[in-house]
Amino acid sequence: MPKTTPCLWFDTQAEDAAQFYTSIFPSSAIVDVTRYGPGAPRPEGMVMTVTFVLDGQEYVALNGGPEFTFSEAISFQVSCASQADVDEYWSRLTDGGEEGPCGWLKDRYGLSWQIVPTALRDLLADPDPGRSQRAMQAMLQMKKIDIAELQRAADQA
Template sequence: MTTVTQHLWFEKGMREALSTYVGLIPGSAIEWITPIPGDTPSGPAGSVQIAGFHLGDQRYMAIEAGPLDSFNHSFSILVSCDDQAQIDHLWEKLGEGGSYEPCGWLRDRWGLSWQISAKRLGGLMMGPDPETAKRVTQAMLKMSKIDIAGLERAAAG
């Protein structure tokens, strides 16, 4: 069976980042962290470390190996939340020291992009009524942090 795992490259701060992520996303854990024993193009023995972890049901690996390419919007982690309290909590904690962006996007302090959304958003946008979907989409496009009550008001017209 083929295994697919997302891989993240951190310039620095990988351990702190992973601890933050697994502490915020239920059902998550760091499985292992190990230094690379020999010299690498990124540094001397022990200066490069790799890790395996999972966030919810998604598997990841990470490496801390100095600068290469910065994280950008072409890769983000989408978290679909059950309720506003979960959105609010993740928004505050992941955005701390980073930056907030439109439509539920934020960058954490390590530069990784996240989409903090509501499970309800998909149902409202993909429902049978195109006018409802249009109103909900327009409301979402005006939001920074996703507001479920605001989406419901838009859906109701």
């Protein structure tokens, strides 16, 4: 059966990025590194691809050149069970990167991530439309998601 593997295009930082990501996520490792050979479009010996696994999901990082960069059109969601998880992933992934609105951030390589507490999903799916809307309005005012603040907003009558 076919398998999908996201391939992330970098200029020259594929190996650094893979090391950074595998240092953040549990059960993660670099699996393979390939290098450009003679006659290739990049210097011989330069890292071409890095295959790595983040908590069971395989990725490939490619040093393809400066022609393409990341945009918010593609992002990775990190589902977090607790505020401690939100805080940890937010802190580590924004190190050298930048905070965005509503739980979005860009890491130091320009890749977009969404740090999403499961509590947010639960509140937005609440059968009471008032609770759901109040949680949504609170989330729209945040950068890093604050679960306690979402709960307070949802519970206001």
